Amino acid sequence: MNRPHIPLRHRVATLMFGMLVPLLPFAACRAQGAGAVPASGLSEHSLYRVTGRWTNFDGRELNLAELRGEPVVLAMVYTSCTMTCPLITSEMLAVQRALPAEARARVRFVLASFDPARDSVGALRQHAEKMALDGRWLVLRASPADVRRLAVLLGVSYRQLPSGDFDHSNIISVLDPQGVVTFQSPRIPADRDALVKAVSAVARPSLRPRR
Amino acid sequence: METVVSRGVILGMWLVGLLGGGASGASAQQASGTRYRPVTAGHVRPFYLAGVADTGVRVPGFQLAERAVSNAEFLRFVKANPGWQRSRVPRIAADPAYLRHWESDTVLGVATVASAPVVHVSWFAAQAYAEWRGARLPSTAEWELAASRFVRSVGPTPERLQTFLLGSYAQAGTEAIPSKTPASDEGIVGLHGGPWEWVDDFNSVVTSGESRGDGTPDDGLFCAGGAALTADPGNFAAFMRYAVRGSLRGSYALGTLGFRLARDASPPSGRSPQ
Numbered sequence: 001m002n003r004p005h006i007p008l009r010h011r012v013a014t015l016m017f018g019m020l021v022p023l024l025p026f027a028a029c030r031a032q033g034a035g036a037v038p039a040s041g042l043s044e045h046s047l048y049r050v051t052g053r054w055t056n057f058d059g060r061e062l063n064l065a066e067l068r069g070e071p072v073v074l075a076m077v078y079t080s081c082t083m084t085c086p087l088i089t090s091e092m093l094a095v096q097r098a099l100p101a102e103a104r105a106r107v108r109f110v111l112a113s114f115d116p117a118r119d120s121v122g123a124l125r126q127h128a129e130k131m132a133l134d135g136r137w138l139v140l141r142a143s144p145a146d147v148r149r150l151a152v153l154l155g156v157s158y159r160q161l162p163s164g165d166f167d168h169s170n171i172i173s174v175l176d177p178q179g180v181v182t183f184q185s186p187r188i189p190a191d192r193d194a195l196v197k198a199v200s201a202v203a204r205p206s207l208r209p210r211r
Numbered sequence: 212m213e214t215v216v217s218r219g220v221i222l223g224m225w226l227v228g229l230l231g232g233g234a235s236g237a238s239a240q241q242a243s244g245t246r247y248r249p250v251t252a253g254h255v256r257p258f259y260l261a262g263v264a265d266t267g268v269r270v271p272g273f274q275l276a277e278r279a280v281s282n283a284e285f286l287r288f289v290k291a292n293p294g295w296q297r298s299r300v301p302r303i304a305a306d307p308a309y310l311r312h313w314e315s316d317t318v319l320g321v322a323t324v325a326s327a328p329v330v331h332v333s334w335f336a337a338q339a340y341a342e343w344r345g346a347r348l349p350s351t352a353e354w355e356l357a358a359s360r361f362v363r364s365v366g367p368t369p370e371r372l373q374t375f376l377l378g379s380y381a382q383a384g385t386e387a388i389p390s391k392t393p394a395s396d397e398g399i400v401g402l403h404g405g406p407w408e409w410v411d412d413f414n415s416v417v418t419s420g421e422s423r424g425d426g427t428p429d430d431g432l433f434c435a436g437g438a439a440l441t442a443d444p445g446n447f448a449a450f451m452r453y454a455v456r457g458s459l460r461g462s463y464a465l466g467t468l469g470f471r472l473a474r475d476a477s478p479p480s481g482r483s484p485q
Contacts, residue, residue: 044302050335145338152334152414152461153303159415162268 042068047153048179052146054112057124057139064150065179070108071202072175073195076147076156076168078115079127079139084170087188089131091195092172096136098196103203109137112150114158114166116141154181176202245284245344245472247274248398250357270356275349276471278400279328279408280340282319285310288340290317295336302462305333309464328469330406334461337409337470348411349473351456355449357395358402364393376403376448401471403448407455409470416457 042048048065055061073092077085092109099107111127113119119127124139133139142150151158158168172190174183183198185191249272256267289296289310296316297309310331314320332340341347349357365375394400402408455468 046301046303049301049303148412148414149335149338155414155460157414157416157457159412 043178043180045181046179047150047175047181050149050153052142052149054140054142054146055121057121057128059121062138062140067108067110067175068179069177071103071106071177071199072108072110072179073172073199074110074112074154074175075172076112076114076151076154076158078113078166079119079123080115081165083165084188086131088170088172089133091185091188091190091192093131093133094192095195095199098192099199099203102205103200104136106203107136107199109133111137111139112147113139113141114147114151114160114168116144116147118164155184174198174202245346246277247472247474248277249273249476250275250353250360250397250399253356253359255352255356255359268352270350270352272476273349273353274474274476275353275357275397275399276346276473277398279405279469279471280337281326282313282323282329283325285329285332285340286313286317286319286325288343292339292343295339300336304335304462306462306464308466309333309336311464312466328401328406330466330469331464332409332468332470333464334409334413334459336464338411340470341472344472346472346474348409348470350412351410351415353473354402354408354410357397357399360396361393361403363396373448406467406469407452407465409468410456413456413459414461416453 046068048068051064053061053063073095075088075092077088079085089111092111096104096107096109113124119141121141124141128137128139150156154171154173156169156171158166160166170186170188172185172195173181174195176182182202183195185195252272253270254267255270293299297311297313298316300309308331310329312323312331314323319325337348359372361372361375365372395402459465459468
């Protein structure tokens with residue numbers, strides 16, 4: 001089949017238009033006002049249906065729904081934890097290293113703190129530096145209510161002990177670009193092969209939403 | 212990342228509008244007054260003892276609703292917040308059993324007693340309702356503290372309460388309103404004998420299934436240790452409550468589970484309801 005010859009200049013213009021088109025539905029929804037429109041095309045099971053406000057270790061505020069479109073590996077930890085939390089982070093780092101380069105460039109790694117009282121933005125930043133987390137990582141804090149909400153969404157149990165430490169699940173969750181949990185590793189040490197396989201599956205280019 | 216963020220902010224705005232509970236119905240409080248009863252400070256011995264002194268955990272005083280939230284009250288909420296109606300709520304926030312005892316999205320129907328505690332509600336829905344009312348759900352410790360105070364009606368020893376509860380379980384019925392069980396010493400109705408109730412931190416039961424390997428003392432509560440680590444292995448009702456809480460997910464909408472509102476003892480003045 002012969003493709004018609006299109007001058008390069010037109011092709012560039014088409015490409016640029018193509019890049020703008022995905023933004024149009026968002027602009028339209030904004031015009032209709034908050035709450036007027038259901039989250040179009042977002043799965044019934046997406047975490048992004050129920051989210052809260054979080055602050056990253058660089059001070060930037062975000063809603064978890066902003067991660068829509070990216071494959072995500074997410075765990076809940078607290079940075080003064082000396083038991084399993086560093087192991088959870090290390091496990092996620094190992095997964096990051098084990099991914100094929102193309103997937104590695106796309107996957108977002110997220111640590112969300114149980115401990116808003118002690119995990120200030122500064123404490124989160126220290127943790128990110130100590131663990132040598134690169135630009136694909138977010139380390140987040142939120143209000144106790146938003147922390148609880150995320151934990152419930154993920155099926156993560158936790159409670160603070162009188163000592164200030166937390167008992168908690170060691171769950172690492174894998175989210176597809178829609179924010180649907182596709183895999184959870186329930187324990188540390190994790191089954192790394194299964195985890196890498198699950199992350200690779202949600203990082204397939206075909207899963208990138210048309211947007 | 213920047214484009215993702217800017218699009219996401221917009222997305223986040225409607226999500227908050229849809230499900231955040233928000234301020235969309237701030238006048239609801241006036242429409243239906245919830246009567247709160249003060250619960251004085253005290254100590255609770257958590258059902259499992261790990262990491263807790265023998266005297267238990269001190270719980271500050273707070274206020275707890277005299278009754279669980281009713282069908283009629285919850286109906287007002289879903290009318291004011293259509294995103295929480297049965298046909299519109301996303302599955303992640305409420306499973307298919309959500310409000311299924313009602314006739315439709317906004318009609319209770321003849322089979323549902325308007326004044327009975329609402330059941331078939333998920334934790335997310337209960338949370339959103341509480342936010343809408345400018346209140347919150349009680350914590351596990353708060354709920355257990357309030358539910359332990361039956362000296363006047365039942366007697367001074369915990370055993371008497373247990374015997375009483377087991378006796379009332381034996382007369383199982385389907386009565387919707389727990390009118391037969393006495394109010395607590397502080398005037399709170401339906402803590403025992405009615406539906407179980409959501410608590411804010413229901414997911415604080417860290418059982419061995421999930422924390423295995425992290426070396427916490429909770430290992431074995433439901434596994435090898437059996438009930439040996441629990442504060443009171445004979446307390447069947449408490450065992451059931453903790454077991455139920457430990458098995459819940461936030462989207463579950465059980466027919467045996469409702470909720471009631473709580474608030475701090477003296478809300479800081481000028482704080483707007485969230």
